[in-house]
Amino acid sequence: MPAHTELQQQAAALRAQLNRAAHQYYTLDAPEIPDAEYDRLFQELQALETAHPELRTPDSPTQRVGGAVLEGFAPVRHSVPMLSIRTETDTSPAGAERFDEQVRNHLAGEQRRCELKASDPRHRAEPLHALALAALAGQPIAYVAEPKFDGLAISLRYERGVLVQAATRGDGETGEDVTQNIRTIGQVPLRLHTEGGASPTLPVPPAPPVLEVRGEVYMRRDDFEALNETQRQKMAAGDKAAKTFVNPRNAAAGAVRQLDPAIAASRPLSFFAYGLGEVTPPAEGGPDWASHWQVLQALKAWGFPVSALARQASGAAELIAFHAEVAAQRDALPFDIDGVVYKVDALALQRELGFVTREPRWAVAHKYPAQEQLTRVQAIDVQVGRTGKLTPVAKLAPVFVGGVTVTNATLHNELEARRKDVRVGDTVIVRRAGDVIPEVVAVLPDKRLPGALEFTMPAHCPVCGSAVLREEGEADHRCTGGISCPAQRKQALLHFASRKAMDIEGLGDKLVEQLVDGNVVRSLPDLYRLGLAPLAALERMAEKSAQNLLDALQASKHTTLARFLYALGIRHVGETTAKDLARHFGRLDAVMDANPDQLLQVPDVGPVVAGSIHTFFAQPHNREVVAQLRAVGITWPEGEPAAHALLPLTGKTFVITGTLPSLSREQAKEMLEAAGAKVAGSVSKKTHYLVAGAEAGSKLEKAQALGVPVLDEDGMRALLAGQAPLPGG
Ligand SMILES: NC(=O)c1ccc[n+]([C@@H]2O[C@H](COP(=O)([O-])OP(=O)(O)OC[C@H]3O[C@@H](n4cnc5c(N)ncnc54)[C@H](O)[C@@H]3O)[C@@H](O)[C@H]2O)c1
Numbered sequence: 001m002p003a004h005t006e007l008q009q010q011a012a013a014l015r016a017q018l019n020r021a022a023h024q025y026y027t028l029d030a031p032e033i034p035d036a037e038y039d040r041l042f043q044e045l046q047a048l049e050t051a052h053p054e055l056r057t058p059d060s061p062t063q064r065v066g067g068a069v070l071e072g073f074a075p076v077r078h079s080v081p082m083l084s085i086r087t088e089t090d091t092s093p094a095g096a097e098r099f100d101e102q103v104r105n106h107l108a109g110e111q112r113r114c115e116l117k118a119s120d121p122r123h124r125a126e127p128l129h130a131l132a133l134a135a136l137a138g139q140p141i142a143y144v145a146e147p148k149f150d151g152l153a154i155s156l157r158y159e160r161g162v163l164v165q166a167a168t169r170g171d172g173e174t175g176e177d178v179t180q181n182i183r184t185i186g187q188v189p190l191r192l193h194t195e196g197g198a199s200p201t202l203p204v205p206p207a208p209p210v211l212e213v214r215g216e217v218y219m220r221r222d223d224f225e226a227l228n229e230t231q232r233q234k235m236a237a238g239d240k241a242a243k244t245f246v247n248p249r250n251a252a253a254g255a256v257r258q259l260d261p262a263i264a265a266s267r268p269l270s271f272f273a274y275g276l277g278e279v280t281p282p283a284e285g286g287p288d289w290a291s292h293w294q295v296l297q298a299l300k301a302w303g304f305p306v307s308a309l310a311r312q313a314s315g316a317a318e319l320i321a322f323h324a325e326v327a328a329q330r331d332a333l334p335f336d337i338d339g340v341v342y343k344v345d346a347l348a349l350q351r352e353l354g355f356v357t358r359e360p361r362w363a364v365a366h367k368y369p370a371q372e373q374l375t376r377v378q379a380i381d382v383q384v385g386r387t388g389k390l391t392p393v394a395k396l397a398p399v400f401v402g403g404v405t406v407t408n409a410t411l412h413n414e415l416e417a418r419r420k421d422v423r424v425g426d427t428v429i430v431r432r433a434g435d436v437i438p439e440v441v442a443v444l445p446d447k448r449l450p451g452a453l454e455f456t457m458p459a460h461c462p463v464c465g466s467a468v469l470r471e472e473g474e475a476d477h478r479c480t481g482g483i484s485c486p487a488q489r490k491q492a493l494l495h496f497a498s499r500k501a502m503d504i505e506g507l508g509d510k511l512v513e514q515l516v517d518g519n520v521v522r523s524l525p526d527l528y529r530l531g532l533a534p535l536a537a538l539e540r541m542a543e544k545s546a547q548n549l550l551d552a553l554q555a556s557k558h559t560t561l562a563r564f565l566y567a568l569g570i571r572h573v574g575e576t577t578a579k580d581l582a583r584h585f586g587r588l589d590a591v592m593d594a595n596p597d598q599l600l601q602v603p604d605v606g607p608v609v610a611g612s613i614h615t616f617f618a619q620p621h622n623r624e625v626v627a628q629l630r631a632v633g634i635t636w637p638e639g640e641p642a643a644h645a646l647l648p649l650t651g652k653t654f655v656i657t658g659t660l661p662s663l664s665r666e667q668a669k670e671m672l673e674a675a676g677a678k679v680a681g682s683v684s685k686k687t688h689y690l691v692a693g694a695e696a697g698s699k700l701e702k703a704q705a706l707g708v709p710v711l712d713e714d715g716m717r718a719l720l721a722g723q724a725p726l727p728g729g
């Protein structure tokens with residue numbers, strides 16, 4: 001048993017560590033350690049203080065909630081404090097059982113106090129609530145189970161149904177006035193929906209004079225990824241102020257606690273309501289809730305988003321089932337949750353249970369495996385993708401995060417790796433949430449080993465040795481080896497075979513791996529030269545599946561030009577662009593021989609895409625691949641060559657206005673477009689002709705002012721028939 005002063009020092013050290021982390025997290029929205037690490041230290045301190053209550057100090061993080069009010073925000077005093085929730089970190093079902101047991105134990109304790117003699121100071125005068133007695137008699141307790149959203153708590157104050165103030169939790173007693181920022185969140189009603197209601201099936205209670213709604217502001221994962229992608233692009237473009245966010249929670253907290261509402265407005269935030277603060281009921285006909293579930297229904301009726309996952313649950317068994325069910329959905333949810341919350345449903349029982357320091361006794365947060373963990377970088381590898389993009393990947397000491405063991409985490413590109421300054425040997429925070437690839441989000445600088453070297457991108461492709469290039473204004477480095485690079489060959493084959501490309505069923509990862517590694521397939525046309533015997537000789541390949549693959553290859557030979565173009569894996573040519581190209585040019589040769597100017601004629605093709613297509617077909621080896629693919633029998637129906645370029649009105653822009661004598665505007669538009677013209681919605685300097693009918697208004701005036709030639713329907717028809725000279729053209 002350590003000496004007492006030693007324990008004191010241990011407690012003081014933990015408190016210092018936790019206080020620093022809490023400041024970083026709550027006040028600065030920039031945590032330095034993962035939550036799991038914080039929770040571990042917190043529990044260590046809690047255990048120490050429980051074993052030795054004399055070590056507890058009033059300023060201990062175990063005795064307080066949240067953080068300080070930031071300078072610049074007006075403080076808001078919460079008339080009903082905003083508390084924390086006790087955390088159950090045992091992620092197994094036992095966590096739910098323990099909570100149910102604790103609730104019962106507390107009620108049993110109260111019952112014993114009732115039974116004591118009136119002379120005993122521990123005696124309790126008023127009897128236990130009937131629901132408590134029922135629970136003690138062995139009836140399952142009614143709970144509500146909800147997801148625990150990973151965002152930041154907000155209190156919304158409505159007076160006579162109108163949002164008047166929004167505040168953060170702060171230290172639980174005093175929060176920050178963030179009304180301006182919260183108003184920018186579309187999901188937060190500015191006025192309670194009391195008439196008609198948000199849902200026609202729910203009875204809508206009248207608005208109480210004062211209603212405080214408590215809930216969580218959060219950022220959806222897709223919004224978060226998009227925000228970080230934008231930030232990365234800004235950084236690549238040289239914006240020094242831009243930075244990426246560690247996780248959706250911090251991005252959301254940073255946006256809400258932002259002194260400039262314009263910035264807050266530009267960050268995509270969402271909201272879930274889950275409870276109430278102060279409520280002043282009207283004299284009569286006001287809310288008369290008996291349960292938390294009823295409160296949630298009322299919130300929904302007033303127009304607040306309430307999670308569809310929230311559910312009534314009877315006894316520990318149903319809590320356990322809920323925990324498991326939501327766990328199974330966790331990765332697929334559009335937002336982060338770090339656990340579920342169980343709440344005693346009956347408000348009378350909640351009152352009976354009351355609070356301890358910073359937490360209600362009637363609720364518990366039952367956690368899931370953390371989505372962020374600490375681990376060590378053992379190496380930084382560079383992977384080469386289908387298009388030759390080089391991605392630095394941190395090889396990690398295996399770590400259980402977000403429910404799976406992670407050994408790789410992306411560093412995106414050299415710029416990101418350097419900005420985060422990830423080095424071999426570093427202790428880092430890894431995040432894995434949902435389907436997103438695990439990511440190193442930050443380094444713990446204190447734990448860096450001496451002599452650790454800064455990361456640099458290799459000058460040569462680690463797979464094929466070709467030179468590595470970074471295009472002007474691009475964040476990514478690329479291998480210049482093309483499909484001669486084995487890394488790109490595998491990916492090129494997989495892409496070629498994929499459903500939206502040549503759709504070769506049965507040609508998956510494992511097989512491609514074997515075909516390329518075994519040098520059986522060196523280029524795309526090799527696929528169509530495969531014989532039954534060598535295929536059937538491959539690992540995990542029976543003659544039957546080999547034959548199936550040959551059949552699939554045979555079937556894939558009849559395709560469309562769009563699929564074929566997409567299948568070639570030309571950089572920047574996705575499915576849509578491939579379709580546009582096929583429609584525009586009709587024939588493959590026309591695409592291959594098009595110069596960038598001609599490519600720019602294709603709708604939605606810009607200079608970058610045009611350049612990429614042109615470069616691709618300028619490579620002799622790519623033309624060779626195409627020729628061989630055609631030689632092995634790949635065919636598609638070819639259309640009219642470069643039809644538009646030969647039409648009489650190609651390159652001319654028309655605007656149509658007013659009522660034409662015999663044509664609808666839509667018909668006129670179709671006729672013009674069939675002749676190669678573009679039909680625009682408004683007149684500008686770039687307009688070549690205005691076709692005007694009766695009651696032409698401002699467009700006619702504008703055309704006249706700009707000197708744009710004006711045609712009537714007959715004039716247009718003449719032009720289409722090639723009879724009139726092109727005036728002004
Ligand atoms: N990484 C760090 O350095 C660091 C530092 C301090 C705290 N933290 C993290 O912050 C958390 C600390 O807990 P806390 O005291 O701030 O509160 P908490 O997050 O554990 O629990 C209370 C909060 O849960 C939220 N919540 C989400 N869904 C809810 C629901 N359905 N019903 C009710 N409440 C719901 C509310 O915002 C409420 O304020 C822990 O997860 C801890 O790891 C991390």
Ligand SMILES: [Zn+2]
Pocket residue numbers: 384461462463464465466479480481482485486487
């Ligand atoms: Zn290469």
